Amino acid sequence: MQADNPRLTKLLNEDRQLLLTEWLRQVEEKGTLGAFRLGIPEVRLRSADLLNLLAGAVAKAESRDVDDHEFDLVRENLEQLARDWTRGGLLPTQIASFFMMLKDAVLVRLLVAGDGALDAEAGKEVIEASRLVRGIALYALEAFLRERDVTIERQREEILEISVPVMQVWDHVLALPIVGTLDSSRTHMVMEKLLESIARKEAQVVILDIGGVPAIDTLVAQHLIKTMEAARLMGAMTILSGIRPETAQTMVHLGIDFGLIHSRASLRDALRLAFKHLNKEPLRVEDVR
Amino acid sequence: MTSEEFSPVIRLGKNLLVSLRGNLDDETVLELESRVTSEIGRMTPQGVLLDVSGLLIVDSFIGRVLGRLVAMIRLLGAEAVVVGMQPAVAITLVELGIRMDHIATALDAERGMTILERLGDRRGRETPRS
Numbered sequence: 001m002q003a004d005n006p007r008l009t010k011l012l013n014e015d016r017q018l019l020l021t022e023w024l025r026q027v028e029e030k031g032t033l034g035a036f037r038l039g040i041p042e043v044r045l046r047s048a049d050l051l052n053l054l055a056g057a058v059a060k061a062e063s064r065d066v067d068d069h070e071f072d073l074v075r076e077n078l079e080q081l082a083r084d085w086t087r088g089g090l091l092p093t094q095i096a097s098f099f100m101m102l103k104d105a106v107l108v109r110l111l112v113a114g115d116g117a118l119d120a121e122a123g124k125e126v127i128e129a130s131r132l133v134r135g136i137a138l139y140a141l142e143a144f145l146r147e148r149d150v151t152i153e154r155q156r157e158e159i160l161e162i163s164v165p166v167m168q169v170w171d172h173v174l175a176l177p178i179v180g181t182l183d184s185s186r187t188h189m190v191m192e193k194l195l196e197s198i199a200r201k202e203a204q205v206v207i208l209d210i211g212g213v214p215a216i217d218t219l220v221a222q223h224l225i226k227t228m229e230a231a232r233l234m235g236a237m238t239i240l241s242g243i244r245p246e247t248a249q250t251m252v253h254l255g256i257d258f259g260l261i262h263s264r265a266s267l268r269d270a271l272r273l274a275f276k277h278l279n280k281e282p283l284r285v286e287d288v289r
Numbered sequence: 290m291t292s293e294e295f296s297p298v299i300r301l302g303k304n305l306l307v308s309l310r311g312n313l314d315d316e317t318v319l320e321l322e323s324r325v326t327s328e329i330g331r332m333t334p335q336g337v338l339l340d341v342s343g344l345l346i347v348d349s350f351i352g353r354v355l356g357r358l359v360a361m362i363r364l365l366g367a368e369a370v371v372v373g374m375q376p377a378v379a380i381t382l383v384e385l386g387i388r389m390d391h392i393a394t395a396l397d398a399e400r401g402m403t404i405l406e407r408l409g410d411r412r413g414r415e416t417p418r419s
Contacts, residue, residue, distance in 0.1 A: 192376065192380070196376055229390065232394060233371075233382060234374050234394065234396055235401075
């Protein structure tokens with residue numbers, strides 16, 4: 001109740017502006033603001049908002065626990081802060097420092113209010129206030145880290161999206177140009193994305209164009225074979241396209257045996273074969289094995 | 290055997306649909322093989338659809354089971370198509386290096402039946418050698 005923390009309550013209400021000023025002074029002094037790429041007005045606005053909400057919560061709350069329902073608005077504000085500042089590119093340490101400075105500002109103001117000395121009562125209040133701000137700092141940090149995880153996951157998906165450009169070139173026909181090197185981790189990404197696309201688009205034919213792969217050696221060939229086999233297990237016919245004359249020569253010299261695969265020199269020829277497969281022609285068992 | 294472990298074998302038009310389920314072990318596999326072969330003998334289907342959409346985890350044992358089932362089905366004069374493989378399972382099978390290249394596959398049962406039809410057409414055209 002208010003009576004329990006008279007000094008803190010006074011600080012958050014009558015002296016709120018002084019507290020805000022002290023907080024911002026600490027932020028600017030310690031140079032963290034410069035690193036904040038957010039701008040002073042933004043930081044000022046956020047700090048002011050937070051203190052307003054905090055004053056409201058402390059007035060109503062019996063405890064100083066940031067998880068209590070009286071602090072709902074405070075927590076909401078912290079989460080929004082975390083969301084917005086994550087996008088601003090802030091580091092966890094910067095967020096933590098920001099709130100540590102609030103703690104320092106509170107202590108400074110409480111000391112000033114007590115004329116430089118604190119009796120036992122005041123001391124207790126300082127400890128409680130400390131605990132409260134620490135709770136706020138931790139909550140904000142947690143929210144911030146959660147938001148970062150979400151961003152990282154989203155970026156991971158975007159990278160996968162860009163690096164494995166599966167295209168639907170016709171009903172039930174997918175084409176995937178493989179560009180660059182094909183190592184085992186990329187192969188796994190390719191397989192995942194390709195198979196997921198086969199399922200989603202109900203593809204019957206997949207054309208793997210390797211015109212953009214600089215060098216086909218035995219290792220790369222193995223990865224290709226695995227990918228094609230995985231696609232076939234899901235019922236899609238796979239056609240390799242974009243094999244250059246030199247590549248064909250190299251592959252045979254290396255003794256790479258692709259086995260019973262369909263391959264064509266150009267994407268155009270591969271498409272032609274795809275359409276043939278899609279038409280209701282009698283199949284040979286070799287066509288579907 | 291519980292209902293989650295039982296692999297049903299049912300007729301689907303001219304074909305047979307076998308849905309592989311549960312924890313297949315040596316015993317349940319023998320039982321399944323005998324059910325499938327006797328059903329083929331009884332109804333002489335055009336083909337058999339091996340539905341693996343219910344299999345979420347596979348290993349080399351399952352690979353062998355599928356291979357053997359397909360071989361038995363072919364010996365009895367029918368064709369076989371494996372349908373409904375999950376992406377994760379397909380990846381596991383190729384990563385484990387389990388060869389399935391002699392087995393026909395399809396995304397779903399409907400496509401599987403189309404393949405069986407077309408394989409049947411082809412076989413119908415082959416003239417017997419004297």
